[in-house]
Amino acid sequence: MTHAIKRGFIVVLGLLVLLSLPGFLWRSQQRSEVRSHYQTLMAPVFLVPGSSATQNRFNALVKELNRETPATHSLLRVEVKTTGQLVYTGRIQPGDTRPFIVVGFQNHHDGAQNILKQAKWFALAFNALQKTYKFNHFSAMGHSNGGLVLTLFLENSLDQSAVRANRLMTIATPFNLEEDDAAVDTPLFKTLEAGRQRLPRQLVVYSIAGSKTFTGDGIVPFDSVNRGKYLFQNQVKGFTQITVTGANANHADLPENQQIVALIRQDLLS
DSSP: OOOHHHHHHHHHHHHHHHHHHHHHHHHHHHHHHHHOOOOOSSSOOOEEETTTTTTTTTTTHHHHHHHSSSSSOOOEEEETTSSSSEEEEEEOOOOOOOOOOEEEEEOOOSSSHHHHHHHHHHHHHHHHHHHHHHHHHEEEEEEHHHHHHHHHHHHHTTGGGEEEEEEEEESSOOTTTTOOOOOOOOOHHHHHHHHHGGGGTTEEEEEEOOOSSSBBSSSSSSHHTEEEEEEEETTSSSSEEEEESSSSSSSGGGOHHHHHHHHHHHHHHH
């Protein structure tokens, strides 16, 4: 082969490589886009109880939700020990795409420092469950301090995974703890406020307040629940605040309140 022929061959080969390069880049980009938009069939609903409640807190609620739901939702309960060990009860049935997963804590005491610890323990459970069940999106509901645990998790830990948070419902969550003076910000609220820009932008949030009296649900001041708007508005895709009054509007009864059960069906399970 002469030098001229070799040079011509190299030129033609180079042109072929250049012409094929956009196709390779396009296919790579297409695969990335498919992966970014792909959603697993499983999208669990995490339930986190408040202080002094265990992983069995929502047994009655799940039973009620399954009573009028076309497809029965499995119930898996997880207790996170102070050592980080996870103890499981119940199971996710094969083929169930919307199971309930309740995460409770061995140390379920009240107090800002414990709530911060519980948020880290929840992250341990969440990561272990995601590794096992391979879901890439989920929704969640937290009652009372459970809503604080979930909010802290969303601000500080979710971005360490490739999992998308769809919807969050908080029920009687005291974003400013038990402080009833609207002019006072607790240290925990300041922590939440400082991290609000890390909340998932695509998240839709529902904050529910109970109104046993004109000032609160008997335990949590209404203003403390109302503080949620300062965290979520203009940070997430949607924020709705709802006040529930009438029968069973006191703090402890709110998860089984029929109005709230209907909201869970409509906004978390639909």
